[in-house]
Amino acid sequence: MAATGLNHSDGAKKGEMAAVVDRNIEALVARRQVEEQEKRREDRIADAITRFTGSMRFVYLHVVVFGSWILINTGWMPFIHPFDPSFVILAMAASVEAIFLSTFVLISQNRMQAISDKRAELSLHISLLAEHEVTRIITLVTAVAERMGIEESQNPELKELAKDVAPEQVLDRMEQVGGPASGKNLSEREVKTEKGGENHEPS
Numbered sequence: 518m519a520a521t522g523l524n525h526s527d528g529a530k531k532g533e534m535a536a537v538v539d540r541n542i543e544a545l546v547a548r549r550q551v552e553e554q555e556k557r558r559e560d561r562i563a564d565a566i567t568r569f570t571g572s573m574r575f576v577y578l579h580v581v582v583f584g585s586w587i588l589i590n591t592g593w594m595p596f597i598h599p600f601d602p603s604f605v606i607l608a609m610a611a612s613v614e615a616i617f618l619s620t621f622v623l624i625s626q627n628r629m630q631a632i633s634d635k636r637a638e639l640s641l642h643i644s645l646l647a648e649h650e651v652t653r654i655i656t657l658v659t660a661v662a663e664r665m666g667i668e669e670s671q672n673p674e675l676k677e678l679a680k681d682v683a684p685e686q687v688l689d690r691m692e693q694v695g696g697p698a699s700g701k702n703l704s705e706r707e708v709k710t711e712k713g714g715e716n717h718e719p720s
Contacts, residue, residue, distance in 0.1 A: 552632065563624040570618050583607070641684075648682055655679045 556564075569575055586607055590599040601607055656679045662670030 556628075560624070560628055563621045564628075566618070566621045567625040570622070645682075645684060652679055652681055 586601070587604075588594055589597050590601045590604065590607075592599060655675060659670050659675050659679065
């Protein structure tokens with residue numbers, strides 16, 4: 518009976534986790550649909566052109582058009598009179614096309630970058646919230662351990678971990694160490710520990 522209860526409990530936990538995952542997925546999909554609906558017509562056109570230019574159909578189309586253009590104007594098709602023997606028109610058309618295509622790609626990239634920035638800010642907010650929650654959990658568990666007389670509750674590192682982390686202090690510390698380019702980034706916990714160590718007064 519105990520084993521059966523344990524299996525049911527495990528199944529409930531798995532079902533609960535699946536429900537949370539499904540809820541998150543549905544929320545993300547709904548948000549993405551809202552963002553698609555709120556896009557301007559110009560953005561829709563730019564995205565459609567960008568998707569087409571990034572496909573193999575675009576490559577095949579240019580192979581056919583440019584190949585035919587070159588064959589006609591080099592005299593390989595005698596039944597068609599050459600209309601651009603110097604390929605000046607072809608070069609001009611390709612240059613104009615490249616200008617417009619690069620502009621459309623930049624428009625799509627700028628919009629995607631704006632969306633990416635929003636998601637990065639959301640991720641940072643969730644990380645800071647999780648940090649605050651973990652700090653409170655450490656404080657609560659430490660208090661319980663002290664009440665129960667557990668020796669590990671006297672570990673001085675717990676007092677440092679129980680302090681909140683200010684994001685601006687983390688960024689300042691990263692810049693002091695050498696910045697992102699140096700590859701010496703510190704985690705929030707490391708900054709918290711070092712900050713606590715600096716403020717610790719020897720007895």
